[in-house]
Amino acid sequence: MAEVILNEEELQERLKYWQEKLRLQDWIVEVQISRGKDMMEDTCACVDYTLSKKMASVKILDPIDYPDDVMGERDMENDLVHELLHLHFAPINEHFNDDNEIYSTFEEQAVESIAYI
Numbered sequence: 636m637a638e639v640i641l642n643e644e645e646l647q648e649r650l651k652y653w654q655e656k657l658r659l660q661d662w663i664v665e666v667q668i669s670r671g672k673d674m675m676e677d678t679c680a681c682v683d684y685t686l687s688k689k690m691a692s693v694k695i696l697d698p699i700d701y702p703d704d705v706m707g708e709r710d711m712e713n714d715l716v717h718e719l720l721h722l723h724f725a726p727i728n729e730h731f732n733d734d735n736e737i738y739s740t741f742e743e744q745a746v747e748s749i750a751y752i
């Protein structure tokens with residue numbers, strides 16, 4: 636896997652592409668590059684969403700803040716696809732009230748498998 640580092644503009648373009656490809660056009664999604672201090676520790680990307688409004692906000696970690704011990708090479712496009720895929724699971728996630736650990740693990744595994752290029 637080759638490292639993929641995108642700037643803000645490329646990221647917006649990739650968002651448009653993947654939103655269509657993954658059939659998520661009914662969502663309003665924004666994406667931004669975020670510094671480590673604005674994100675949960677040890678995450679390279681995250682998504683927050685409001686299912687009832689189908690609005691989502693994706694944050695991708697600024698490469699400046701990649702930890703030294705990061706496993707493998709980072710791919711910001713893959714991170715974006717990963718977070719977008721979570722939106723397809725949003726209704727199930729909500730059904731489990733967001734705090735079923737077993738469900739969350741399975742969701743994460745499924746997303747990892749599908750997003751893996």
Ligand SMILES: [Zn+2]
Pocket residue numbers: 717718721743746
């Ligand atoms: Zn995930």
